[in-house]
Amino acid sequence: MRNYFQQVVQAAIVLLNVSIVVFVLVRVVPGDPARLMLGMEASDDAVRAARTQFGFDRPLYIQYVQFVGGVLRGDLGQSVRFRRPVGDLLIESFPATVELALAATAIALVLAVPAGIYAAVHRGGMLDRLLMAGALIGQAMPIFWLGIMLITLFSVRLGWLPTSGRGSLAQLIMPSVTLSTYVMALLARLTRSNMLDVLREAYVRTARAKGLRETVVVHKHALMSAALPIITVLGLQVGALLSGAVVTETVFNWPGIGTLALRAIQQRDYPVVQGVVLVSAALFVLINGTVDLAYRYLDPRVRLT
Amino acid sequence: MSQFVCVVVLAVTLLLSPIGLVWAQTGEVTIAVATDPLTLDPRGASNIIAWSLAYHIADPLVGKDRDLKIVPLLAESWDRPDPLTWRFKLRRGVKFQNGEDVTAKAVKATLDVMIDPELAKTKKIQVSAFIRGNFRTVERVEAPDPYTVIIKTKAPYRPMLLGLAQLGIAPASALDGGEAYIAHPIGAGPYKFVEYVPGSRLVLEANPTYWGTKPAFKRVTVRIIPENATRVAALQTGEVLAIYNVPPDAIDRLKGNKDLVVQDTLTTRYNYLYLQNDRPPFNDKRVRLAINYALDKDQITRVIFKGLAKPASAPMGPATAFFDKNLSPYPFDVVKAKALLAEAGYPNGLKFVMGTPFGRFINDRQVAEAVVGQLAKAGFTVDLRVEEWGTSLANLMARKYDAMFGAYGGSTDPDYMLSWLFTAKSSVVGFNKPEVETLLSEGLQAPDDATARRVYERIQKIVWDDVPLGFLYFQPDIVAFNKRLKGFGPRVDEYVDVREARLE
Numbered sequence: 001m002r003n004y005f006q007q008v009v010q011a012a013i014v015l016l017n018v019s020i021v022v023f024v025l026v027r028v029v030p031g032d033p034a035r036l037m038l039g040m041e042a043s044d045d046a047v048r049a050a051r052t053q054f055g056f057d058r059p060l061y062i063q064y065v066q067f068v069g070g071v072l073r074g075d076l077g078q079s080v081r082f083r084r085p086v087g088d089l090l091i092e093s094f095p096a097t098v099e100l101a102l103a104a105t106a107i108a109l110v111l112a113v114p115a116g117i118y119a120a121v122h123r124g125g126m127l128d129r130l131l132m133a134g135a136l137i138g139q140a141m142p143i144f145w146l147g148i149m150l151i152t153l154f155s156v157r158l159g160w161l162p163t164s165g166r167g168s169l170a171q172l173i174m175p176s177v178t179l180s181t182y183v184m185a186l187l188a189r190l191t192r193s194n195m196l197d198v199l200r201e202a203y204v205r206t207a208r209a210k211g212l213r214e215t216v217v218v219h220k221h222a223l224m225s226a227a228l229p230i231i232t233v234l235g236l237q238v239g240a241l242l243s244g245a246v247v248t249e250t251v252f253n254w255p256g257i258g259t260l261a262l263r264a265i266q267q268r269d270y271p272v273v274q275g276v277v278l279v280s281a282a283l284f285v286l287i288n289g290t291v292d293l294a295y296r297y298l299d300p301r302v303r304l305t
Numbered sequence: 306m307s308q309f310v311c312v313v314v315l316a317v318t319l320l321l322s323p324i325g326l327v328w329a330q331t332g333e334v335t336i337a338v339a340t341d342p343l344t345l346d347p348r349g350a351s352n353i354i355a356w357s358l359a360y361h362i363a364d365p366l367v368g369k370d371r372d373l374k375i376v377p378l379l380a381e382s383w384d385r386p387d388p389l390t391w392r393f394k395l396r397r398g399v400k401f402q403n404g405e406d407v408t409a410k411a412v413k414a415t416l417d418v419m420i421d422p423e424l425a426k427t428k429k430i431q432v433s434a435f436i437r438g439n440f441r442t443v444e445r446v447e448a449p450d451p452y453t454v455i456i457k458t459k460a461p462y463r464p465m466l467l468g469l470a471q472l473g474i475a476p477a478s479a480l481d482g483g484e485a486y487i488a489h490p491i492g493a494g495p496y497k498f499v500e501y502v503p504g505s506r507l508v509l510e511a512n513p514t515y516w517g518t519k520p521a522f523k524r525v526t527v528r529i530i531p532e533n534a535t536r537v538a539a540l541q542t543g544e545v546l547a548i549y550n551v552p553p554d555a556i557d558r559l560k561g562n563k564d565l566v567v568q569d570t571l572t573t574r575y576n577y578l579y580l581q582n583d584r585p586p587f588n589d590k591r592v593r594l595a596i597n598y599a600l601d602k603d604q605i606t607r608v609i610f611k612g613l614a615k616p617a618s619a620p621m622g623p624a625t626a627f628f629d630k631n632l633s634p635y636p637f638d639v640v641k642a643k644a645l646l647a648e649a650g651y652p653n654g655l656k657f658v659m660g661t662p663f664g665r666f667i668n669d670r671q672v673a674e675a676v677v678g679q680l681a682k683a684g685f686t687v688d689l690r691v692e693e694w695g696t697s698l699a700n701l702m703a704r705k706y707d708a709m710f711g712a713y714g715g716s717t718d719p720d721y722m723l724s725w726l727f728t729a730k731s732s733v734v735g736f737n738k739p740e741v742e743t744l745l746s747e748g749l750q751a752p753d754d755a756t757a758r759r760v761y762e763r764i765q766k767i768v769w770d771d772v773p774l775g776f777l778y779f780q781p782d783i784v785a786f787n788k789r790l791k792g793f794g795p796r797v798d799e800y801v802d803v804r805e806a807r808l809e
Contacts, residue, residue: 029695029696030695030696030699030700031695031696031698031699032695032698032699032702035698035699035702036694036695036698037351038351038433038434039351039434039435040698040701040702040713040725040733041434041435041438041721041725041731042434042435043434043731046434049422053426081343082343082344082503083344083349083431083484083487084484084487084488089503092502148534148535151534151535151538152534152538155538155541155542156538156541156542159542162542162544163535163538163539163542163544164530164535164538164539164544165505165506165528165544166505250531250532251532251534251535252535253504253505253528253529253530253531253532253535255502255503255504255505259504259505260503260504263341263503263504265695266693266694266695267695268695
C-alpha cells in the first residue's frame with residue numbers, strides 16, 4: 001500500500017515538473033501567438049490588445065499559477081487559435097492517437113515477438129540474419145519517408161488503400177504499420193537477445209532434460225521469463241509512439257494529438273501545447289505505472305521483495 | 306471452406322472500398338487544401354482559406370467573381386449619394402440558414418462589430434485585423450428601414466466595395482451568440498456549415514433555400530492535408546477531386562494523368578528580400594541596386610518554379626488593381642552589381658545576415674539558398690538563417706536581420722498591397738517617403754478609377770526606382786483537378802471556390 005502511495009506522489013512530482021518545463025519552454029521559443037494570429041500588417045496596438053485579451057501580458061508567475069490552478073479544476077484553458085476549450089480539442093484528438101498507437105503496438109507484438117523467438121531458436125541461420133537485418137533497417141528508417149513510400153505504392157500505384165484521413169479500417173492500415181516499424185524492430189531484437197540469454201539458463205536445460213517437447217520449453221519456460229523486459233520496454237515505448245505519432249499523423253493526415261500539437265506549436269498556441277504535453281505525460285506515467293503493476297503480477301521475485 | 310474465403314474476400318473488399326466511392330455518389334465533392342481555416346466566422350477569418358470558405362457559408366452584401374468584378378449579392382443595388390456615403394438596397398425575402406430574415410439590422414450588427422473594438426470585446430467576438438482594416442474609415446452604419454443600409458465614412462474611401470465583398474453577413478442573433486456562432490457559423494450563402502474538424506476537414510451541405518443559383522453539390526468536403534506528397538497522392542487516387550497549392554515539382558507527374566488538369570495563375574503575391582533601408586549597409590541605394598542586379602530572377606523562376614513564376618516588375622502582384630504594366634524587372638548584371646558595390650565603398654565585397662522562413666512560402670528555402678549563391682557571385686557573403694515561420698515572423702517584426710526572404714499578397718487592392726511596407730509607421734524595412742504616403746491617401750480617396758490608376762502607377766514607379774526591396778518574382782497559384790469538375794480553377798485572389806463548380 002505504501003508502495004502505491006509512493007508511486008502516486010512520484011507521478012504528481014513528475015507532472016508538476018513537466019508543467020513547469022512546458023510552460024517555460026513554449027514561452028522561451030521566439031514567436032508571438034498574437035502576432036501569428038493577426039498577421040504581419042496588424043498594428044502593434046492590435047497585437048498588444050490581443051495579448052492582453054489572452055492574458056499573455058500578465059507576469060509569468062501569475063500565468064503559471066492560473067495554468068496550474070485551472071488544471072487542478074480540470075480546466076486546461078482556451079485555445080488561442082480555435083477559440084475553444086483545450087479540453088475539448090484533446091478529447092476530440094486523443095481517441096485517434098490511442099487507436100493508432102494501439103494498432104501499431106498490436107502489429108508490432110504480433111509480428112516482432114514470434115520473429116524474435118524464431119531468430120533466437122534458429123540462431124545464426126539464414127532467416128535469423130534476414131530478420132535481424134530487417135529489424136536494423138526498420139529501426140533506422142525515417143518514419144516520414146516510409147509513410148510516403150507506402151502511400152506511393154499502396155495508394156497511388158496499386159490503388160488498394162486510401163492515402164490518408166481517418167474513418168474506415170482501410171485508412172488505419174498504413175499509418176499503424178508505419179508507426180509500428182520502429183517499435184517492431186526494437187521488439188524483435190530485444191525478444192531475440194532475451195530469448196538467447198534465457199535459453200542458456202540451467203532451468204531450460206533441466207526442462208529439456210526432463211524430456212519436454214521443444215515448443216513447450218521455448219514457449220512456456222523460456223518465453224515467460226524473456227517476456228518481462230519486453231513488457232518494460234513496451235511501456236517505455238509509449239513515449240516513442242507518441243513522438244512517432246506526430247510524424248505519422250502528419251504524413252497520413254490523421255487527426256490525432258500529433259497533428260494538434262504540431263499546429264499548436266507552429267501557431268504558438270500556448271494553452272494547447274501545454275495541454276497536449278501535460279496529458280501525454282500523464283498518459284506516459286499512467287502506462288508505466290501499469291507496467292510496474294504488471295511486472296508484480298508476472299514476476300514473483302518483484303512481488304515478494 | 307470456400308464459403309469462408311468468399312466472406313473474407315467480401316469483407317476485405319467492403320472495408321477497402323471507400324476509395325472511389327467518395328465521388329461516385331452523385332452530388333458530393335471532396336477537395337483538399339493545404340492550410341487550416343482555423344475559423345469559419347466571416348468576421349474573424351484571418352487567412353485566405355478562411356475568407357474564401359466563409360464566402361460559401363455567408364453571402365456578403367456584394368461579391369467578387371473570378372475576374373474580380375464586384376457583383377450584387379445580399380445588396381441588389383447601391384449608390385454613393387455623396388463621397389462620404391454609401392447606400393445599399395437589400396434584396397427582399399432572403400433568409401439566413403437559421404430562418405432569420407436578412408435585414409438592415411443584421412448588416413448593421415455585423416458592421417458595428419468591425420468598427421467598434423469595445424463591442425467586439427464585450428460580445429467576445431474575435432475580429433480579424435485584416436477585415437477590420439477594410440472598415441477603418443467607417444464612421445457609422447445606419448439602418449433607416451429594414452432594407453436600406455447606409456455606411457458613412459470619415460473620408461472618401463475608394464475600396465469600400467472590395468472590403469464589403471470580404472465580409473460575410475451574420476444574422477443579428479450572432480451578435481450575442483459569441484463563441485456558439487464560431488462553433489457553428491450561419492449565413493445566407495449557398496452552402497451550410499456542417500462540421501469543422503481542425504486539421505482534418507470542413508463539411509458543407511447545400512442550402513436548399515439559397516436565394517440565388519442553387520448550389521450544384523449536396524455536400525462539399527474540404528479536407529485539410531498540409532503534407533504536399535499526401536495531398537498530391539490523394540488527387541492521384543481520386544480520393545479528392547481537386548487540390549490547391551500544388552508543389553511545382555509534382556506538376557509533371559500530375560500532367561501525365563489524362564484525367565487531371567493543372568492550371569496556374571499569377572496572383573497578388575510577390576516575393577522579395579526585405580532590406581533594412583534605414584541602416585547600413587542597405588541605407589545606401591547603390592547597395593540595394595547592387596542586390597537587385599545580382600539577383601538572377603530568370604534562373605529562379607525557370608528552375609525552381611518550372612517557368613510558372615515571373616520575374617517581379619512592380620512592388621505588388623499583377624492581379625492587384627491598377628498594377629503598372631509598364632515597369633520592367635531589374636536585369637541580371639553581375640558586373641554592374643560589383644561596380645555599384647565598389648562605388649558604395651565595398652570593393653572587396655560585403656557580408657550580411659539574411660533570414661528566411663521555411664515551409665511558409667512555396668520553395669522558400671530553396672529560393673533563399675539560390676539567392677545566397679547568386680549574391681556570392683557579385684561579392685556578397687550572406688550568412689543565411691533558416692527558421693520556422695513563428696520565429697521568422699518574430700524576427701521580421703523585430704527587424705533583427707539586415708535582410709530577409711519573404712512575400713506579400715492577399716488583397717487585390719493596391720492600398721493593402723502598398724501601405725504596409727511603404728508607410729513609415731508600419732514599414733518593417735524602414736521605408737520613409739512622405740511623398741508616397743500623401744499619394745497613398747490620395748489613392749484611398751480617389752473619386753474615380755482613372756484618378757486611382759494615375760496615383761497608384763505613380764507610387765509603383767517611385768517605389769520601384771527606390772529599390773527598397775530585393776525584388777524577386779511573382780509567385781503562381783497552382784491548382785490541379787479532375788477534368789469532370791467544371792466551373793473551377795485557380796483564382797487570382799487565391800480563393801478556394803466551389804460556389805459555381807459542378808460535376809459533368
